[in-house]
Amino acid sequence: MKRFLSVVLGITLSLCFVGTVTAETANTFAVGAIVTLGRYEQDNNLENGKEPVEWIVLDIKGNQALLISRLCLDARAYHTRFVPMTWSRCTLRAWLNDTFLTETFTQEEQAKIPAVTLVNADNPHYGTPGGADTTDRIFLLSETEAYQYFPDVAGRPGQPTEYAIAQGAYFNPSSGNTWWWLRSPGVRPIDASGVRSDGRISGYGSRDVYRPSGALRPALWYMFGE
Numbered sequence: 001m002k003r004f005l006s007v008v009l010g011i012t013l014s015l016c017f018v019g020t021v022t023a024e025t026a027n028t029f030a031v032g033a034i035v036t037l038g039r040y041e042q043d044n045n046l047e048n049g050k051e052p053v054e055w056i057v058l059d060i061k062g063n064q065a066l067l068i069s070r071l072c073l074d075a076r077a078y079h080t081r082f083v084p085m086t087w088s089r090c091t092l093r094a095w096l097n098d099t100f101l102t103e104t105f106t107q108e109e110q111a112k113i114p115a116v117t118l119v120n121a122d123n124p125h126y127g128t129p130g131g132a133d134t135t136d137r138i139f140l141l142s143e144t145e146a147y148q149y150f151p152d153v154a155g156r157p158g159q160p161t162e163y164a165i166a167q168g169a170y171f172n173p174s175s176g177n178t179w180w181w182l183r184s185p186g187v188r189p190i191d192a193s194g195v196r197s198d199g200r201i202s203g204y205g206s207r208d209v210y211r212p213s214g215a216l217r218p219a220l221w222y223m224f225g226e
Helices: 002-010 091-104 143-149 162-166
Strands: 020-022 034-040 051-061 064-069 116-118 134-136 180-185 191-195 201-208 219-223
Touching (some): 143 201
Antiparallel strands (some): 034 051, 051 064, 180 191, 191 201
């Protein structure tokens, strides 16, 4: 499986995105570009250190770019208890804005990741409360944002890293894909939405919040240029 996964991880979105650049090269930021920023364990070989993280540029506003990880970097439950939960109170949000932020990015990189206000809307299909709006530096896309930035179902499936699989991420051996969390609520307060391994967005609720097999594609806004 390792050889198969290596092939899968080597496939880039070359038909949709332009080439890889470093995050410090401001004039190469463009929607669809792939930039490198931060380091995170990916090949599951802890002895060789963390690997550079690739991010897809989803949007640009002024000198800030909205980024989402190209690969699913880890697997964690939305919340560590099986109880009704929203994004504002979940343990995954706390982990992303603390442990993930500080362990993935240098101090210089962190200084360029602003805190932004997120609207956490109710579930558009079932009316499940989305909870309070939040101010975050690292976050997950909402269901609305997933449709906005990934309008083509073929562009939505996430490929897990070997580290993510080792942490429990679901892995479809035929496609090499996994499912990944969104921050929006599902049909019940104990569910959260997600993107299925076939690329369909599950507003019903991809899984209950306590399920640990959900993969993570963190998102952030990054200030580039001077």
